[in-house]
Amino acid sequence: MRIPRALMDVILAHARSGYPYEVCGVLLGRNGAGDRRVDRVVPVVNREQDSPQVRYEIAPEDLVRVQRDGRDEGREILGYYHSHPDHPARPSETDRRIAAEGLSDGVVHVVVGVEGGKRAAPSAWVFRDRAAAFEPEPLDIE
Amino acid sequence: MAVKVQIPAPLRSLTGGQSEVEVDASDVSGLIDRLDSRHRGLKERLCDADGNLRSYVRIFVNDEDVRFLKEKATPLKTGDTVAIVPAIAGGRG
Numbered sequence: 001m002r003i004p005r006a007l008m009d010v011i012l013a014h015a016r017s018g019y020p021y022e023v024c025g026v027l028l029g030r031n032g033a034g035d036r037r038v039d040r041v042v043p044v045v046n047r048e049q050d051s052p053q054v055r056y057e058i059a060p061e062d063l064v065r066v067q068r069d070g071r072d073e074g075r076e077i078l079g080y081y082h083s084h085p086d087h088p089a090r091p092s093e094t095d096r097r098i099a100a101e102g103l104s105d106g107v108v109h110v111v112v113g114v115e116g117g118k119r120a121a122p123s124a125w126v127f128r129d130r131a132a133a134f135e136p137e138p139l140d141i142e
Numbered sequence: 143m144a145v146k147v148q149i150p151a152p153l154r155s156l157t158g159g160q161s162e163v164e165v166d167a168s169d170v171s172g173l174i175d176r177l178d179s180r181h182r183g184l185k186e187r188l189c190d191a192d193g194n195l196r197s198y199v200r201i202f203v204n205d206e207d208v209r210f211l212k213e214k215a216t217p218l219k220t221g222d223t224v225a226i227v228p229a230i231a232g233g234r235g
Contacts, residue, residue, distance in 0.1 A: 077151065094233055101197075103150055
């Protein structure tokens with residue numbers, strides 16, 4: 001997945017500012033010939049009510065709005081991002097289990113580990129139904 | 143009742159890559175059946191064995207969640223836009 005540095009900075013700043021809570025957002029772009037390039041990042045509110053320090057939820061109402069606006073601009077949803085405060089930048093078992101239950105095949109997830117609200121490190125993954133698991137996705141920050 | 147249906151990327155392997163399809167249906171239940179007749183396997187991804195919408199699937203008609211309308215009995219009319227939206231959640235714990 002390719003993403004401009006300025007947009008990755010938006011994601012990392014969101015993850016740091018939201019600490020110690022998880023933050024989340026949507027990655028939009030044009031998915032041409034398997035070449036995923038993010039050209040818009042939309043932070044959304046973490047709707048998880050009970051445990052926002054360790055869980056996130058993107059409200060379907062928010063998602064349908066982002067999807068509609070994206071389509072109006074010729075973009076589509078390529079994936080999502082969320083943060084892991086004081087936790088590694090890789091999908092958790094919770095991430096894997098929920099993705100396996102849902103409609104996630106081929107969808108990119110950027111996971112940002114945030115240490116102490118300061119150091120933020122991203123990684124990218126693609127969920128594959130056939131393996132019921134996330135596979136590492138090369139992350140090209142341009 | 144021709145309505146446009148927006149297909150999320152994970153289901154496009156069932157629609158031949160189409161991100162939007164047009165279907166004739168008078169309600170959401172009929173729409174799902176028509177979709178499945180043209181794109182076999184879609185209904186199983188959207189509904190459980192009892193025919194209820196799966197918990198991770200949301201269907202919106204003109205930006206209204208059918209859970210707050212009449213669920214699968216929500217009526218459709220020509221020109222409506224239907225969006226199939228996945229529930230997205232997770233986290234470290």
